[in-house]
Amino acid sequence: MKLDLANPAWRQTLPPARTVAADAPVAACAFSRDGATAAFALGDGSVRSIPADIAVSAPAPNPPVHGGAVLALVGDPAGDGFISGGDDGRLLRLGADGAATELVNQKGKWVEHLAAHRTGAIAAAIGKNAFVIKDGEVREFGPHQSTVADLDFSKDGSRIACAHYGGVTVWSIGQVTLPPRRFAWRGSHVALRWSTDGKFIATGTQENDIHVWRMAQATDMRMQGYPAKVKSLSWTADARFLYTSAQPVFTAWPFSGKGPEGKPPLQFGEEGAGLLAVVAAHPAAEFVAGGYDSGELQLGDIKTRRSVVLRMADGSAITCLAWSPDGYKLAVGNEGGALLVVDLKR
Amino acid sequence: MAQAQVPVTVLTGYLGAGKTTLLNRILSEQHGKKYAVIVNEFGELGIDNDLVVNADEEVFEMNNGCICCTVRGDLIRIIEGLMKRKDRFDGILVETTGLADPGPVAQTFFTDDEVKARTRLDAIVTVVDAKHFLGQLEQGDEAEEQVAFADVILLNKTDLVSADELKKVEDKIRSINPFARLHRTQKSQVELGAILDKGAFDLKRILEFEPDFLEHGHDHDHEEEVKSVAFSADRPVDPDKFQKWMGALLQLRGGDIFRSKGVLAIDGAPRRYVYQGVHMMMDSDWGSPWKESEKRSSKLVFIGRNLDGDNLKRGFEDCLK
Numbered sequence: 001m002k003l004d005l006a007n008p009a010w011r012q013t014l015p016p017a018r019t020v021a022a023d024a025p026v027a028a029c030a031f032s033r034d035g036a037t038a039a040f041a042l043g044d045g046s047v048r049s050i051p052a053d054i055a056v057s058a059p060a061p062n063p064p065v066h067g068g069a070v071l072a073l074v075g076d077p078a079g080d081g082f083i084s085g086g087d088d089g090r091l092l093r094l095g096a097d098g099a100a101t102e103l104v105n106q107k108g109k110w111v112e113h114l115a116a117h118r119t120g121a122i123a124a125a126i127g128k129n130a131f132v133i134k135d136g137e138v139r140e141f142g143p144h145q146s147t148v149a150d151l152d153f154s155k156d157g158s159r160i161a162c163a164h165y166g167g168v169t170v171w172s173i174g175q176v177t178l179p180p181r182r183f184a185w186r187g188s189h190v191a192l193r194w195s196t197d198g199k200f201i202a203t204g205t206q207e208n209d210i211h212v213w214r215m216a217q218a219t220d221m222r223m224q225g226y227p228a229k230v231k232s233l234s235w236t237a238d239a240r241f242l243y244t245s246a247q248p249v250f251t252a253w254p255f256s257g258k259g260p261e262g263k264p265p266l267q268f269g270e271e272g273a274g275l276l277a278v279v280a281a282h283p284a285a286e287f288v289a290g291g292y293d294s295g296e297l298q299l300g301d302i303k304t305r306r307s308v309v310l311r312m313a314d315g316s317a318i319t320c321l322a323w324s325p326d327g328y329k330l331a332v333g334n335e336g337g338a339l340l341v342v343d344l345k346r
Numbered sequence: 347m348a349q350a351q352v353p354v355t356v357l358t359g360y361l362g363a364g365k366t367t368l369l370n371r372i373l374s375e376q377h378g379k380k381y382a383v384i385v386n387e388f389g390e391l392g393i394d395n396d397l398v399v400n401a402d403e404e405v406f407e408m409n410n411g412c413i414c415c416t417v418r419g420d421l422i423r424i425i426e427g428l429m430k431r432k433d434r435f436d437g438i439l440v441e442t443t444g445l446a447d448p449g450p451v452a453q454t455f456f457t458d459d460e461v462k463a464r465t466r467l468d469a470i471v472t473v474v475d476a477k478h479f480l481g482q483l484e485q486g487d488e489a490e491e492q493v494a495f496a497d498v499i500l501l502n503k504t505d506l507v508s509a510d511e512l513k514k515v516e517d518k519i520r521s522i523n524p525f526a527r528l529h530r531t532q533k534s535q536v537e538l539g540a541i542l543d544k545g546a547f548d549l550k551r552i553l554e555f556e557p558d559f560l561e562h563g564h565d566h567d568h569e570e571e572v573k574s575v576a577f578s579a580d581r582p583v584d585p586d587k588f589q590k591w592m593g594a595l596l597q598l599r600g601g602d603i604f605r606s607k608g609v610l611a612i613d614g615a616p617r618r619y620v621y622q623g624v625h626m627m628m629d630s631d632w633g634s635p636w637k638e639s640e641k642r643s644s645k646l647v648f649i650g651r652n653l654d655g656d657n658l659k660r661g662f663e664d665c666l667k
Binding site: 023024025027042043044045068069071087108109110112127128146147149165185186187188205206207228229 | 397399400402404406407408409410417419420422423427429430431432433458459460
């Protein structure tokens, strides 16, 4: 994929985008596996789907599928619909036709975080447990020391890592039950991403730090100095960099070679309004999208160390970003209920 | 969608004191307001409200070298989650378990930036069982600490005790916490205005705190007990000395000092200096200006365990000009 950010067009006009106004905050967004649809998890219990092709007009709002707010959403790795989790304790499979099938119902708990793996497996953080749905079977892992604050699959999809108070627990989700592996670090871990090469697990902590464990040696490192909690982490497709939120510019820790110890992170691009709230590395190329707590949206290129503004600040924090599978479209949602699909093909 | 900070009222009290009755009373009253209710998993009775969240009280130590710095991790998560809903509410009510230490709940609102941005702690309301309170003090530290942290105390079930017994309980409560507003109640019946929208943690409203209990803390008999000590002074306070003293004091003794509040006349400053703290955490600001005719005096109060009143008094007096 080619996106030439040096092209003056980026600075002259904003890229074409479709904006739909919803009447509720957006908690999460995702593209379907076939890339045809972008969907947004809304605070009114509905999942709003919009055609990825911005020339096609958006259909009417979908009726609510969850009792309260939809808190989490991923593309269905086993179909062309979506998987949603809500504060009604339900985990739903939403078909491409919008039909909802209940996968898990844990009344009284919240389904706050989801992960999907291309093998078709889905993982959901519900209370102190992680639920894994694979080949039509639901399995439960836990309980952990506290509520599971985030989770992610390993590269091959054979394990899941759960963040919680006191560290990270890694479970093997194959048919053979193996004891969990624990990676301890004091304090509360609030965000987690497993590196795209499987070698590292990174977490953001309650104390505004980042913690990273090297899986092979079980050694760990800590990066400090953030002014706020790092709640968004994103590894580049080649696992050479880890992008982090909570900075005014794109911030990438280098993980190639000897790793980031003793090195400053790479920081580049235009200083945005406020702090980055969400970062999303491009699925294939060297680009990164960043949404600020001011509503500003930027696209960065680590190769040229440049960034361009895709959307101006409007005071409503960006809450989610998702790249389409082909890497040419970006779905964006904010606290104010704006749903965007940006088309980056120039 | 920028919105005003949602007020949070914390309801605490020993098992069976009447917290849940109070909670249901707040919710059933025709006030036209909408509340989100966060209850503990072991709630005693059913709660009648659309938006009830079951919390498992997850007390987390902050990994920042401050040992008494504990927060309620579940509250941070739940408040963040509630803000993702379309329906907005006028307030959040947090009911703690009967054996909960109110410290971590209060500290959550001082520590977490996002919680601070979205909500404000309005007041800690403690329901006390008039019949069983003195006995509960023997069972452990919880009943005492819940009173120590309170901004508002409901001395409940007064119909179950004699006038004599009631006086004994009230005296005991006052020896622990003389600055909370106390309401005698039966079946948790109280005007909602007495417990909601109190702004007890609002520095602008600290000036309202009543100094009529000053100079109480001189008994050395039961230092391990929770009590309050308060001082006043007519001479102006040296800001540098005060900051140094207070900083060192909270650093060293913050675990034992549950709450502290003060209004100070700083040497040369035209406005009042107000502060308040929960354990080691402190907020301070400049308050209203002194009037020409007004006598400039300073007041401060500590509530905690193992407080050495004389030592604290000397420390404070050393800060005076």
